[in-house]
Amino acid sequence: MASSAALREAQRELENKANDLSKLQKDIAKNHQVRKKYTIQLGENELVLKELDLLREGANIYKLIGPVLVKQDLAEANANVRKRIEYISAELKRLDATLQDLEEKQNSKKEAILKSQQKIQSLQAGKGKA
Amino acid sequence: MDGMGKGTVTPLASLFPVEESQKAAKRVQDTIAEKEKELDHLRVFIADNNNLINLVQKLPEELHHDIMVPFGKAAFFPGRLIHTNEFLVLLGEGYYADRTSKQTIEVLRRRGKSLESQVNSLEAIIKDHKAEASFFIATASEAAGGLVEIREDYVEENPSKQDLKSGPLKQDVSGLAGAERETTSVDDKEFARMMARLDELEEEERAAERGNLDDENEGAISDFDEISYQRPSDNNLQNSEDIQRRMALKQTNDIATKFPKEHKYQDDMADHFGSLALQSQVRELSEGKTMAKNLKNSDASEMSTIYPEEKIVHATNTSKAEVQYQASRPSDDSQKQASTSSTVGHADHTQRNSRKEDSTSSQVGCQTSEPSFDSRRAFTGSIIEHAENLPKTSGEQNSSSSLVSGSQPSKPVSRFKMQRR
Numbered sequence: 001m002a003s004s005a006a007l008r009e010a011q012r013e014l015e016n017k018a019n020d021l022s023k024l025q026k027d028i029a030k031n032h033q034v035r036k037k038y039t040i041q042l043g044e045n046e047l048v049l050k051e052l053d054l055l056r057e058g059a060n061i062y063k064l065i066g067p068v069l070v071k072q073d074l075a076e077a078n079a080n081v082r083k084r085i086e087y088i089s090a091e092l093k094r095l096d097a098t099l100q101d102l103e104e105k106q107n108s109k110k111e112a113i114l115k116s117q118q119k120i121q122s123l124q125a126g127k128g129k130a
Numbered sequence: 131m132d133g134m135g136k137g138t139v140t141p142l143a144s145l146f147p148v149e150e151s152q153k154a155a156k157r158v159q160d161t162i163a164e165k166e167k168e169l170d171h172l173r174v175f176i177a178d179n180n181n182l183i184n185l186v187q188k189l190p191e192e193l194h195h196d197i198m199v200p201f202g203k204a205a206f207f208p209g210r211l212i213h214t215n216e217f218l219v220l221l222g223e224g225y226y227a228d229r230t231s232k233q234t235i236e237v238l239r240r241r242g243k244s245l246e247s248q249v250n251s252l253e254a255i256i257k258d259h260k261a262e263a264s265f266f267i268a269t270a271s272e273a274a275g276g277l278v279e280i281r282e283d284y285v286e287e288n289p290s291k292q293d294l295k296s297g298p299l300k301q302d303v304s305g306l307a308g309a310e311r312e313t314t315s316v317d318d319k320e321f322a323r324m325m326a327r328l329d330e331l332e333e334e335e336r337a338a339e340r341g342n343l344d345d346e347n348e349g350a351i352s353d354f355d356e357i358s359y360q361r362p363s364d365n366n367l368q369n370s371e372d373i374q375r376r377m378a379l380k381q382t383n384d385i386a387t388k389f390p391k392e393h394k395y396q397d398d399m400a401d402h403f404g405s406l407a408l409q410s411q412v413r414e415l416s417e418g419k420t421m422a423k424n425l426k427n428s429d430a431s432e433m434s435t436i437y438p439e440e441k442i443v444h445a446t447n448t449s450k451a452e453v454q455y456q457a458s459r460p461s462d463d464s465q466k467q468a469s470t471s472s473t474v475g476h477a478d479h480t481q482r483n484s485r486k487e488d489s490t491s492s493q494v495g496c497q498t499s500e501p502s503f504d505s506r507r508a509f510t511g512s513i514i515e516h517a518e519n520l521p522k523t524s525g526e527q528n529s530s531s532s533l534v535s536g537s538q539p540s541k542p543v544s545r546f547k548m549q550r551r
Contacts, residue, residue, distance in 0.1 A: 047222050050240075051237060052225070052227075055227060059227055059229070060228040061228075062227070063225055064226065065224070069218075072225075084223070
């Protein structure tokens with residue numbers, strides 16, 4: 001019957017939308033995790049910067065690059081750490097924007113799903129009557 | 131007292147289904163468990179840090195230490211630890227620095243401090259979660275026990291709405307009256323007691339007010355400001371009005387002075403309320419007095435259990451935010467108010483208020499009699515119906531529109547009541 005075909009189609013539509021929604025939610029979760037990681041790194045870098053500031057001029061600083069400890073200059077190390085902090089902050093901002101985006105999409109998807117559900121319900125009610 | 135009300139009886143279970151509350155409680159408890167694990171983790175770190183500090187302190191005591199040096203996975207060989215004052219400290223992110231023992235200890239101490247601050251914040255979070263969980267559990271048990279929420283229209287002299295708990299859930303329920311336990315009978319008695327007391331105090335107040343009205347205004351204010359300011363900081367006043375009110379308070383002290391000097395309210399709340407009430411009154415109405423009066427009246431009327439809530443109620447008229455203020459604040463709103471006991475709902479305040487209920491009620495009693503307020507004393511009691519006083523003191527009363535309207539008559543009934551209709 002036409003109505004049952006329409007019903008089936010509406011249900012398939014609902015399934016698709018549900019899948020999209022779950023994908024979106026996974027993306028949002030991943031985004032959260034990456035954000036957390038970056039936030040922790042940012043915190044660590046700020047600590048390092050504080051310690052570096054407390055160091056006297058001429059103190060030896062080493063950087064661990066793989067299995068090698070390389071001697072570094074205080075000024076150089078300062079500059080590097082600052083650059084990293086900037087980079088991480090920029091990344092965080094970018095992630096925030098993406099997160100906003102994803103959340104909006106998620107909301108709209110939810111509404112769409114709701115509508116499809118209502119459609120299905122009305123179809124079923126119609127079928128029942130007929 | 132249910133007789134006159136037309137009301138609705140809603141089983142609590144329908145509002146907060148049992149299973150759902152239990153599920154919610156369980157979810158919150160899971161989060162609590164997670165956070166506690168993290169907390170343990172951090173505590174281990176802190177312990178390690180302290181051990182390290184001790185070790186670093188001991189090392190420089192000798193020029194060299196004889197030790198067993200680990201060699202590979204399962205072997206050691208005897209060796210010597212030299213340069214005992216030089217440490218290569220990991221600063222983070224792959225950076226190392228040469229430091230002496232003392233400097234290393236400083237670094238470690240700083241790290242320890244940041245760890246501790248993390249622990250503290252985590253503990254605060256856990257506490258919040260626990261409060262939430264306990265609320266859910268309580269709701270679940272209540273719902274299972276067949277508690278019923280009874281909502282009735284406000285009828286004179288018989289406050290039927292009683293808020294027991296206003297938790298976050300309540301917000302869904304139009305944010306108003308919470309479940310009503312079967313304490314109405316008790317409330318009635320209490321209410322009657324309150325009313326009697328109020329009446330007495332009112333008499334005293336009227337007498338006193340005649341004399342006090344004009345004099346006192348100014349003095350109390352300064353104190354008030356302090357009090358009020360303290361409070362607001364606690365509460366997130368959404369309204370900047372409050373702040374303004376406070377300022378305004380300075381200007382118009384009538385109310386402030388009226389407030390219970392005599393009364394011995396120790397509650398901050400009470401004070402707070404009073405001050406807030408005053409302030410807001412002052413500002414909003416620009417009459418000050420009327421507000422106080424209103425509040426007083428309203429409070430008076432509601433007394434008993436509702437008492438504490440009333441304050442909120444006045445305030446709540448509008449919203450929770452008001453409540454945060456703890457009721458006095460709403461006085462602005464209270465103007466519009468009469469809000470209805472229903473507003474009392476807000477959880478935090480209600481709970482707190484109920485705590486203070488007893489004290490406040492007594493205070494209220496005093497308050498009513500005493501129009502002059504002590505800047506320190508919160509209005510709490512101001513329910514006193516200064517209907518007659520109003521014309522005298524403020525003269526502005528009318529403006530408050532809602533407040534004053536109809537309440538002018540000097541009936542002992544709080545103005546609040548009148549408005550509520």
